[in-house]
Amino acid sequence: MSFRLRAARLSDLEHLYEMAKLTGGGFTNLPADRKALTAKLERATSAFENTADELVDEQFVLVLEDPKSGAVRGTCQLMTKVGQQWPFYSYRLNSLSQHSQELDRTVRTEMLNLVTDLEGSSEVGGLFLHPNERAGGHGLLLARSRYLFIAMHRKRFADRILAELRGIIDERGDSPFWDNVAGRFFGMTFNEADYFNAINGNQFIADLMPKHPVYVAMLDAEARKVIGVPHLSGRAAMRMLENEGFAYEGYVDIFDGGPSMTARTDNVVSVKDAKEARVTAMNIQEGERAILATGRLSDFRSCYGARVLDDDGGIAIDSAAADVLNVSEGDTVWSVAR
Known part of the structure; x- marks a missing residue:
């Protein structure tokens, strides 16, 4: 018998909390904090109770349930319109070419620019599957059911949709990207900043992050090579997104440098x-x-x-x-x- 995906309820709190403790960090949408998870479930409850077919800032939480035992073994989320409560920041990887006639040389420089280009988009995220259930196509059911939910409630979602993939985090739970970019200005470890963001939002980024471009060539080699690279556990998810029509267009997460994939909602295969x-x-x-x-x-x-x-x-x-x-x-x- 197939597992079933259903709308999350407040009674799912402990199931979500236990799964959140298994994420290993870098998973902003599923913090191991009961207060934050309760607020997320309360917000989802309000979204499910809103019957108006209109695009407003809402968040839906779904859970994967074993229909035989009732055990919750996975979860995913849909955000209808990001960047409304707080600015939705990304880095955009761009390049600048300059030429010197005297040296007869052209130099191409890559830069990371802090942008809010993706504000107003819908987002699919928060997908987590219990380690004991990572077989049998359960991850695919979680991922693609979200798009059926969008199709069934199309007016509640924007015309562009994004998915953020977790970036590279080492065995100590540190992020080479964070350590070389934002971490130099905040005096916080990656885990501290990531947890603070999950609980309180990322307004502190707007308050403290330098607005000037970051020249990629000035970063350490370890940071340069992880820009736009998904965590090992997220590479299958990236392939699934690509199969749905999502593409990486140079947007990366401001915390761990992971890729943000985007697509036109009506072009998503599912x-x-x-x-x-x-x-x-x-x-x-x-x-x-x-x-x-x-x-x-x-x-x-x-x-x-x-x-x-x-x-x-x-x-x-x-x-x-x-x-x-x-x-x-x-x-x-x-x-x-x-």
């Missing part, structure tokens, strides 16, 4: 290819493997299953998926090929 259909049968034995979803807002749930689409806007699904989704004939199901 949004563009999402099909809405009415359930006509729930007993098929064979069919196309798919991700199936139903319900709006707090009733949202998704799982793996088999589907057969017909030309009249109907869908037949397997009985196991029907049980996990708790749907009957005549109910509406959204789906995308696995």
